[in-house]
Amino acid sequence: MRENMGATRVAIIGAGPAGLFLSRLLGRAWPGAEIDVYERSDPGGAGGFGIALSDRTMRQLAGHDPLVADRIGRVARPLSGVELRLPGGRLRYDGFPVVTVSRGAVLAVLTEEARAAGARVHHGRQARADELDADVVVLADGARSVHRTARAAAFGTTVHTGAARYIWLGTTADLGDAATMFFVPTEHGPMAAHAYSCGGGLSTVVVELDDGTWRRAGLDAAHRAGGAPGEIGPAGLALLDDVFAGHLGAGLVSNRSRWSRFDVVTNRRWSDGNRVLIGDAAHTAHFTVASGTTMALADAMALAGALREHDTVTAAFDAYERDRRPAVARVQRLAGPSMRWWETYGRRMHLPPAQFGMHFITRTTAVSHLGLRRRCPTRIAEAETVYRRAAGVDPDAPARHAVAEPFTARGSRLPHRLVGVGASASGPSGGDGPRLVPAGWLEPSPGGPRPVDGGWAAGAPGRLLAPGPHALRFVALAAPDPVAEDDALREVAALRRRGVDGVLLLPGRAGWWDRLVEFGGRIRTEAGLVVAGCVPMDWSTDLCRDPAVDAWPGRIHLALVSARLDLVAQWPRRAADLAPPHAPDEAG
Structure with missing residues (x-):
């Protein structure tokens, strides 16, 4: 599928970082191609607060698309270390640089630049993979991809669900130049929050609890009351405010935030016919190693390169998978212990x-x-x-x-x-x-x-x-x-x-x-x-x-x-x- 294949038709399901950046890269490589991105949410309707990108990721991004890297860099905020706040004091660990940025800002940049490269981005459009007339169908619809699940046997999908409960929230507090981890003993059990300031948006606060603490605190009340599954209500947000607002310096904000348990996704194969998995649909690694968007962007770069360099879809998909699988496996191997550590942090607070x-x-x-x-x-x-x-x-x-x-x-x-x-x-x-x-x-x-x-x-x-x-x-x-x-x-x-x-x-x-x-x-x-x-x-x-x-x-x-x-x-x-x-x- 080399550059002269101007009639190539690519359909991408999911307008997250992976799908949008891929559409941008392919649009630049194939000016005559038909590239469509389908997103079921309305513009700006995607949830989430901030994301973190390593220095290495920003350098790779600049190497593939200097304009996108520059635009993201302008709204990002550099952090230089990690700080732990414990009942017994504060500890700072420097030498762990990342940049943080509002997820909404990243999606806005990628959407604009994808369209500038000729891609058509359709928000509020629920696409069905079986009905898409395209040479390549890219499944970029996240960890709980319904399209991947429909062909789970073909992809060899395995999903392991973690034990801890977590929720993404925001705050107006400025947390400085460190990713800050708060560990707070409460009457319900130990509670912890990962928090960091973001360029151009609210600071991000991820609260993580073991299941027993979550239930004793009554944070499962939304299930009992028949509300949206996992969505935090006013009482739950007020309880977390009581625990963390004094430590953060400001209250917590919800954006349709829901309690979840992390799904570790692996797939034995990343492609099936003309369909290929990318980003969280292909693999996930716990957010405590700041890897989700990093892997999504790296997937997009690798898949775009493979499609440009090979004559057939099958050869391109095979090359993409060979290129990315070792790096993904390493990240997942590192993320596993981090996920289990956070599931059990309360047992070490002594x-x-x-x-x-x-x-x-x-x-x-x-x-x-x-x-x-x-x-x-x-x-x-x-x-x-x-x-x-x-x-x-x-x-x-x-x-x-x-x-x-x-x-x-x-x-x-x-x-x-x-x-x-x-x-x-x-x-x-x-x-x-x-x-x-x-x-x-x-x-x-x-x-x-x-x-x-x-x-x-x-x-x-x-x-x-x-x-x-x-x-x-x-x-x-x-x-x-x-x-x-x-x-x-x-x-x-x-x-x-x-x-x-x-x-x-x-x-x-x-x-x-x-x-x-x-x-x-x-x-x-x-x-x-x-x-x-x-x-x-x-x-x-x-x-x-x-x-x-x-x-x-x-x-x-x-x-x-x-x-x-x-x-x-x-x-x-x-x-x-x-x-x-x-x-x-x-x-x-």
């Missing part, structure tokens, strides 16, 4: 502010220990001080690796956080050091065979041998898949009721370290058990030359200081013999 903040800022693997030291060294130092103080060490003592600090649990005192695995003749640092021993272990005879991997397997019970009144009881576990995490936590809670003191989290398939650390953090803060995470036996000599990825010493230090692990178990295998600690970008 942590000291510095440690809570470190838990928050490291909720995904997108930020390395090296990156944090470069961006916000003071915040790292504060968390390390809290960590040393909790270990009973003078906080003014010279800083050292977190593994070197002592650990006490159930009356047992360990001189450091590194333990051996299996009944080896000596501990990990020489001598008769602390070690995790599986139940029923028999010391191998000299020169005889010994069980692999220290004798531990998922479900195996054992003991932590260390100085103290008794050996701590442990059970080995493999970190579950995210969708099974809540069930696994209930099983961990049952272990505690049976007198188990801790868990040993085992290595596994690709990405095992990320899953291990995330699950370990939830066990520590929600179940209260001691958590030992396995690491390769040669972790201390790991030399990682990628500045964006931590070597093993950095990974381990961050996991301990951020309150995700208590102990590090030295697994009897080298790093090269284990699956990669970070998951590859997979199709999904």
